[in-house]
Amino acid sequence: MRFGIIGTGNAAHHFVWMLVGAGHRLCQVCGRADNGFASRFGAEYIPKVDQFDVTLDLVILAVNDDAIASVSSDLSKSLFAIHLSGMTPLNVLTQKNHGVVWPIQSLSSSKELNYKSLPLLIEANNEKHQTLLKSWFAPISNTVVTGNFEQRVAAHVSAVFVNNFVNHLYDLTADYMKDYKLSFNLMMPIVREEMEKISVMTAEEAQTGPARRGDIQTLKRQMDLLEKRPHLAEIYQVLTNSILRKFHGKEL
Amino acid sequence: MRFGIIGTGNAAHHFVWMLVGAGHRLCQVCGRADNGFASRFGAEYIPKVDQFDVTLDLVILAVNDDAIASVSSDLSKSLFAIHLSGMTPLNVLTQKNHGVVWPIQSLSSSKELNYKSLPLLIEANNEKHQTLLKSWFAPISNTVVTGNFEQRVAAHVSAVFVNNFVNHLYDLTADYMKDYKLSFNLMMPIVREEMEKISVMTAEEAQTGPARRGDIQTLKRQMDLLEKRPHLAEIYQVLTNSILRKFHGKEL
Numbered sequence: 303m304r305f306g307i308i309g310t311g312n313a314a315h316h317f318v319w320m321l322v323g324a325g326h327r328l329c330q331v332c333g334r335a336d337n338g339f340a341s342r343f344g345a346e347y348i349p350k351v352d353q354f355d356v357t358l359d360l361v362i363l364a365v366n367d368d369a370i371a372s373v374s375s376d377l378s379k380s381l382f383a384i385h386l387s388g389m390t391p392l393n394v395l396t397q398k399n400h401g402v403v404w405p406i407q408s409l410s411s412s413k414e415l416n417y418k419s420l421p422l423l424i425e426a427n428n429e430k431h432q433t434l435l436k437s438w439f440a441p442i443s444n445t446v447v448t449g450n451f452e453q454r455v456a457a458h459v460s461a462v463f464v465n466n467f468v469n470h471l472y473d474l475t476a477d478y479m480k481d482y483k484l485s486f487n488l489m490m491p492i493v494r495e496e497m498e499k500i501s502v503m504t505a506e507e508a509q510t511g512p513a514r515r516g517d518i519q520t521l522k523r524q525m526d527l528l529e530k531r532p533h534l535a536e537i538y539q540v541l542t543n544s545i546l547r548k549f550h551g552k553e554l
Numbered sequence: 555m556r557f558g559i560i561g562t563g564n565a566a567h568h569f570v571w572m573l574v575g576a577g578h579r580l581c582q583v584c585g586r587a588d589n590g591f592a593s594r595f596g597a598e599y600i601p602k603v604d605q606f607d608v609t610l611d612l613v614i615l616a617v618n619d620d621a622i623a624s625v626s627s628d629l630s631k632s633l634f635a636i637h638l639s640g641m642t643p644l645n646v647l648t649q650k651n652h653g654v655v656w657p658i659q660s661l662s663s664s665k666e667l668n669y670k671s672l673p674l675l676i677e678a679n680n681e682k683h684q685t686l687l688k689s690w691f692a693p694i695s696n697t698v699v700t701g702n703f704e705q706r707v708a709a710h711v712s713a714v715f716v717n718n719f720v721n722h723l724y725d726l727t728a729d730y731m732k733d734y735k736l737s738f739n740l741m742m743p744i745v746r747e748e749m750e751k752i753s754v755m756t757a758e759e760a761q762t763g764p765a766r767r768g769d770i771q772t773l774k775r776q777m778d779l780l781e782k783r784p785h786l787a788e789i790y791q792v793l794t795n796s797i798l799r800k801f802h803g804k805e806l
Contacts, residue, residue, distance in 0.1 A: 389772060407744050408762055421740045445740065456734040459776050459790075463727045464741045465748050466763030467793045468720050473757035474796070475715045482708040488673045488697065489716045490753065492659050496717050497749045501742065505725035510660055511718030520641060524711050533796065538711075540792050541719045544726070544785065 303438060306330035306354050308373055309364035310339040313386050316409045317362055318343060320417045320442045330354055351376040360384065360438075362403075363395075370394050382431060388458035391451045392425050401426035401435050404454055406461060421445040423454050474534060513545035521546075521554055555690065558582035558606050560625055561616035562591040565638050568661045569614055570595060572669045572694045582606055603628040612636065612690075614655075615647075622646050634683060640710035643703045644677050653678035653687050656706055658713060673697035675706050726786060765797035773798075773806055 303326050307314050310333045318328050322343060331340035332348050340347035348354065354361055356378050363385045365373050370385045371394040377383055383397040388404045395401075406421040420443050426432035432448060440446045449457065472493070476486040499508040512520040521542055528535040543553040555578050559566050562585045570580055574595060583592035584600050592599035600606065606613055608630050615637045617625050622637045623646045629635055635649040640656045647653075658673040672695050678684035684700060692698045701709065724745070728738040751760040764772040773794055780787040795805040 389775065406740050407747060419743045421743060423740075447740070449736070453734045453736055455779060456731065457736055457740060459779060460727045460731050460736070460741060461744055462763055462776065462790075463723050463730075465744045466761070466765065466797070467723055467789075468745075469748055469752070469757050469760050469762070470765075470793055470797050471715050471719055471723075472752055473761060473800075475712045476757055478715075479708065479712050482705045484701070484705055484709055484712070486757075488658050488675075488699070488709060489712060491671050491673060492713055492717045493720075493749060493752070495659060496721055497745060500721070500724055500745070505721050505728055505738075508721050509718070509725060510721070511714055513718060513722075523641065524714065527707060527711060533799075537719075537792055537796065538714075540789055541722055544789065545718070545722050547785075548725075 303327070303359035304329045304357075305360040305362065306332065306345075306358050307362045307364055308332045308351060308377075310337055311364060313405075313409045314339070314362070314364035316405070316415065316417075317364060317386065317403075320420075321438070323417070324438070324442050326438065329358060352378065354378060354381060356380050359434075362386065371396075374400075382434070384426075384435070388423075388454055388461075392427060399427060399431045401431055402454065403435060403439060404449075404457075406457055408465075417442050418444050421447070423447055423449040423457060425450055425454070471537075474537070478531070478534060509545065509549070511545070513542045514549055516546065516550045516552075518554070525554065555579070555611035556581045556609075557612040557614065558584065558597075558610050559614045559616055560584045560603060560629075561614075562589055563616060565657075565661045566591070566614070566616035568657075568667065568669075569616060569638065569655075572672075573690070575669070576690070576694050578690065581610060604630065606630060606633060608632050611686075614638065623648075626652075634686070636678075636687070640675075640706055640713075644679060651679060651683045653683055654706070655687060655691060656701075656709075658709055660717075669694050670696050673699070675699055675701040675709060677702055677706070723789075726789070730783070730786060761797065761801070763797070765794045766801055768798065768802045768804075770806070777806065 305326055306329055322328055328343040328345045330346045330348050332351055336347040351373055361381045361383050363370055363373055367387045367390050370390055374383060374395045379398055381397055382399045383395050384401040384403055386403055392402050402425045404423045422439050422443050424435045426435055436446055479486055528538055546552055557578055558581055574580055580595040580597045582598045582600050584603055588599040603625055613633045613635050615622055615625055619639045619642050622642055626647045631649055633649055634651045635647050636653040636655055638655055644654050654677045656675045674691050674695050676687045678687055688698060731738055780790055798804050
């Protein structure tokens with residue numbers, strides 16, 4: 303199929319590579335200035351959104367969430383338009399046919415991604431266009447699933463928990479260990495083991511530790527140890543209580 | 555060297571395998587009953603702690619934390635005794651020479667471990683016995699580091715953060731996703747990517763997401779979404795504020 307794209311940032315870069323890699327043809331690129339992105343793919347640079355060839359099969363809005371609605375309103379209503387945002391509803395797009403393809407992984411890094419393992423959550427305003435999106439993206443990724451706005455937003459929040467919050471726990475731990483002249487590297491085997499565990503069992507099954515065992519004595523001793531670090535103590539208590547509630551129906 | 559062990563549980567199992575695998579000889583096993591553990595290694599089963607051969611180079615107390623002190627008090631004072639506990643001081647051992655070898659990874663699973671990547675935190679009551687422990691365990695693990703009780707306890711708390719708490723975040727997320735008919739598998743690529751990232755950069759450098767960006771609008775929208783799940787909202791707020799404080803000096 304023949305497609306165009308609006309934006310030349312990281313998301314645009316990855317979507318062009320995945321579609322061109324699957325044999326589709328990038329025809330037009332719209333951006334604030336011609337930065338050479340279009341010519342790298344033998345495509346035409348156009349400065350304005352209303353210059354898109356209306357015979358294109360797809361136009362991708364790879365722009366900031368805030369800009370999606372206004373860019374869409376300048377685009378021909380007859381084009382099939384999609385956006386790539388996890389936190390933006392489908393219906394901010396004003397084209398007759400429209401959809402969303404949301405990658406459940408950060409595309410912001412400059413590093414190469416294996417698109418086969420990149421989950422894509424897709425939605426479209428009708429069955430026909432949902433099928434079209436599936437036909438284009440299913441050969442690219444092993445995990446193309448349909449999901450409405452509610453599901454997309456829930457997946458977005460989920461990613462915050464498993465990525466941003468987990469990373470922050472590592473960060474806090476590294477800081478804490480530094481105070482005791484311990485290297486965070488000492489934790490890497492346990493971090494790797496945890497990841498292997500949740501690849502083969504549920505996290506509920508994989509849960510271990512003093513809170514899982516209901517070992518209140520150890521929990522209290524560890525809370526005491528964190529007394530001078532109220533910041534860590536708060537997180538310790540909230541997460542410990544959450545585990546205790548789940549497995550023992552009680553709190554510290 | 556020739557060693558004995560008290561206990562025949564998971565920790566005993568792993569320590570015997572790692573030492574026998576390194577060419578050391580298990581001579582005596584003390585346990586509540588003869589379960590065949592001793593004979594598997596051509597060792598003698600003894601029912602009582604005071605029956606240990608006093609010419610052994612090392613006796614390992616692979617018993618519950620609570621039992622270490624009383625078992626040690628029944629053991630000949632002339633033996634070199636070590637315990638394996640992260641939360642127990644060195645000096646509960648009453649032998650003239652004593653030490654601790656604490657593995658920074660759960661030994662409770664029945665699954666095989668690569669001992670080369672098992673970090674061991676060691677301590678002894680004098681330089682000579684610390685050197686002995688190093689000489690026995692350094693050929694087994696690539697990461698043998700010395701650490702006093704304060705450091706050991708800090709490493710124990712750290713393991714709770716990076717293993718138990720991280721696992722619980724996965725568990726909460728899996729539950730939350732279930733409500734939206736989304737599979738937790740959708741998160742696995744992002745979970746794997748996070749682990750790869752912290753293998754090559756610090757968690758501080760790896761931090762991403764709305765709180766890292768200071769994107770208060772998205773944070774508030776996500777908090778609103780969690781309104782009916784006060785349990786998740788509390789964790790969301792505590793961890794978000796912790797990231798906001800660190801990177802932007804403010805809170806939600």
